[in-house]
Amino acid sequence: MTHMTWLVSFVAILGxxxxxxxxxxYRQQSPPEFRTAAASIMGKDVNNSDPDDPDNPNPRIRLQPxxxxxPLIGNRPVEVLASDNKSGAYVAFTGQVxxxxxxxxxxRADCDDxxxxxxxxxxxxxxxxxAYTGDKxxxxxxGKAHQRYRxxxxxxxxxxxxxxxxxxxxxxxxxxxxxxxxxxxxxxxxAIKFVEPTSADIAARxxxxxxxPIDIVQFKTAAYWVEKHRVAAFVPALRKMLxxxxxxxxxxxxxxxxxxxxxxxxxADPSDASIDPYVRILExxxxxxxxxxxxxxxSGRSVxxxxxLAANVLACRHEPGTxxxxxxxxxxxxxxxxxxxxxxxxxxxxxxDVVKKNMADGKLGNISTTVTNLFSRRDPLxxxxxxxxxxx
Numbered sequence: 001m002t003h004m005t006w007l008v009s010f011v012a013i014l015g016x017x018x019x020x021x022x023x024x025x026y027r028q029q030s031p032p033e034f035r036t037a038a039a040s041i042m043g044k045d046v047n048n049s050d051p052d053d054p055d056n057p058n059p060r061i062r063l064q065p066x067x068x069x070x071p072l073i074g075n076r077p078v079e080v081l082a083s084d085n086k087s088g089a090y091v092a093f094t095g096q097v098x099x100x101x102x103x104x105x106x107x108r109a110d111c112d113d114x115x116x117x118x119x120x121x122x123x124x125x126x127x128x129x130x131a132y133t134g135d136k137x138x139x140x141x142x143g144k145a146h147q148r149y150r151x152x153x154x155x156x157x158x159x160x161x162x163x164x165x166x167x168x169x170x171x172x173x174x175x176x177x178x179x180x181x182x183x184x185x186x187x188x189x190x191a192i193k194f195v196e197p198t199s200a201d202i203a204a205r206x207x208x209x210x211x212x213p214i215d216i217v218q219f220k221t222a223a224y225w226v227e228k229h230r231v232a233a234f235v236p237a238l239r240k241m242l243x244x245x246x247x248x249x250x251x252x253x254x255x256x257x258x259x260x261x262x263x264x265x266x267x268a269d270p271s272d273a274s275i276d277p278y279v280r281i282l283e284x285x286x287x288x289x290x291x292x293x294x295x296x297x298x299s300g301r302s303v304x305x306x307x308x309l310a311a312n313v314l315a316c317r318h319e320p321g322t323x324x325x326x327x328x329x330x331x332x333x334x335x336x337x338x339x340x341x342x343x344x345x346x347x348x349x350x351x352x353d354v355v356k357k358n359m360a361d362g363k364l365g366n367i368s369t370t371v372t373n374l375f376s377r378r379d380p381l382x383x384x385x386x387x388x389x390x391x392x
Contacts, residue, residue, distance in 0.1 A: 056085035061161055061194060064100040066224075083162065089149035090162030090194070091142050094213045097164055099224040099260070102201065105214055106191040109156040109163045111141035112173075114182040137185045138170045145189070160191035166213040190214045197225060199233070206237035210257050223260035227267045227389050235273065238265040242277055250284035251335065254302040266309050267389050275317055278310035282329050285338020295365035300335045308381075311341035315348045316385035323351060330355070331363055339367050343374070348383040 053059075059082035071077045080092035115137045145163045148154035157163065166188040174184035192214075195201070205222040208215075226234045241261035243253035265277075285300070285307060300307075314322050323346070330342035343364075346355050352375070359368050 053082065056082055059083045059085060060088050061090050063098050063194075066098040066100060069098070084146055087146035087150035089146050089157075090192075091145045091149075091165075092162075093138075093165050093167045094217050095167075097217050097221075099217075099220045101194050102197040102221045102225055103161075103192040103194045103218060104201070105218060106160045106193055107156060109145070109154070109160075109189045109191040111138075111144065111165065111170075111185060111187040111189055113141060113144050114184050115140045116182045137172075137183070138165070138167050138187055141165060141170075141185065141187050141189070157191050159193065161193050162191070163189045164192055164214060164217065165189040168213070188213070197222065202226065202231075202234060203237070206234055206241070206261075209241075216256055219257050220260045223264040227264040230268050230389075232268050232270050235265060235268050235270070238262075238268065239277060242281075244277060244280050247280075247284050247287070250280055251287055251300060252302060254304060254306055259304055259306065262306055262309055266313050266387055269313070271317070275314060275319060278313045279325065281306055281310035282314070282325070282333075282338055282342065285329055285333035285335040287334050289334045297334050297336045297339050297365060297367060300337050303335065303337055305337070307335075307337045307341035308344065309387075311345040312348075312383045312385075312387055315345040315383050316387065318349065323349060323354075326351075327354060327358075331358065336367060339364070340370065343367070343371055344379070344383055347374070347379075348385075 061083035063079075063081045065071070065077060065079055065081060069078055078096070079098045080090065080096045081098065083090040142165065145157075145165075149157050149162060152158075169186070169188040171186055172183045173186045176182055202222045202225060205219055206226075210216045210219045223238070226238065238261045241258060242265070243249040243258055262281075284303075289298075311326070314326070326342040326345050326349075329338055330346065333339045333342065343355055346352070355364075355371065356375070358364055359371055362368075364371055
């Protein structure tokens with residue numbers, strides 16, 4: 001009898017360990033890079049993959065990730081790409097909305113709700129001050145938006161696909177009389193509706209300077225639409241968005257809107273259009289420094305890849321005087337991005353000898369090592385003509 005009891009217990013233990021019993025087996029997951037390599041071997045596109053969510057296999061809304069933000073296999077997306085499987089609502093922060101789908105703004109749908117959090121002892125004073133927002137109160141706003149959308153209890157959401165919130169605006173605006181009681185949080189939000197845009201939708205967005213965070217997100221979706229479809233009719237509106245009013249602005253006044261406008265412009269601009277904007281963008285890199293000379297270049301604060309896009313256009317157009325312009329910027333620019341963009345454009349034009357001679361003469365300053373590395377290996381971001389959109 002004792003022997004049979006022991007045997008039954010042993011079989012039960014084996015069943016639990018094998019995963020056949022009630023105990024869920026633990027299987028250590030491979031690192032994302034291993035899973036990515038395995039997926040690549042099997043022929044999957046690991047650089048443009050949107051992994052299926054087993055908890056939400058057929059969402060009402062499914063969006064494509066922004067260029068460069070597609071998650072590798074095994075990684076979680078950095079953007080919200082689908083509506084919720086329970087509420088059916090698309091709810092996200094402004095920084096999580098991909099640029100790949102245009103949307104209309106239905107109206108304001110701010111979060112003005114009471115939340116109850118357990119403050120961490122070292123930060124009690126900060127919590128009570130009203131300055132504390134953190135992420136948890138904002139996440140509670142998202143949960144309440146899902147609940148109201150599902151229950152159809154908020155008329156502000158009627159006819160919308162959900163809500164987009166600006167987390168930077170989150171702040172406590174009221175509290176009850178107790179020391180650690182509920183706090184009322186305010187966070188700006190907008191009800192939105194994803195649509196296939198008309199020409200009027202795109203024109204209305206591009207012709208109006210974005211003011212609010214949701215305007216900026218919507219502008220980026222409109223600019224991406226122009227970039228994808230290469231619609232030259234919107235070129236004048238895009239040019240107006242570039243910060244070209246002064247050399248200082250052309251170097252320092254680049255934000256999300258301006259970068260989106262330039263990316264769309266270089267794809268939609270007709271081949272016979274004026275190159276003046278691109279020349280001014282490159283020449284802005286010849287900025288006056290506290291210490292005269294361009295031997296030690298510094299990185300531009302907000303200019304990003306604007307000089308590279310401008311230099312790529314100039315290399316493709318190859319109008320008279322282009323090589324002299326590029327060589328002047330390469331030698332005299334004080335901003336790294338502008339110097340390197342000029343180098344890459346000269347190489348694309350077959351002027352590697354000009355670059356190498358100036359480097360041998362010590363005229364490239366502190367970018368010499370980067371340029372040497374550029375010659376010693378294949379450049380994955382080499383300039384191409386015609387230029388390739390982000391969607392490629």
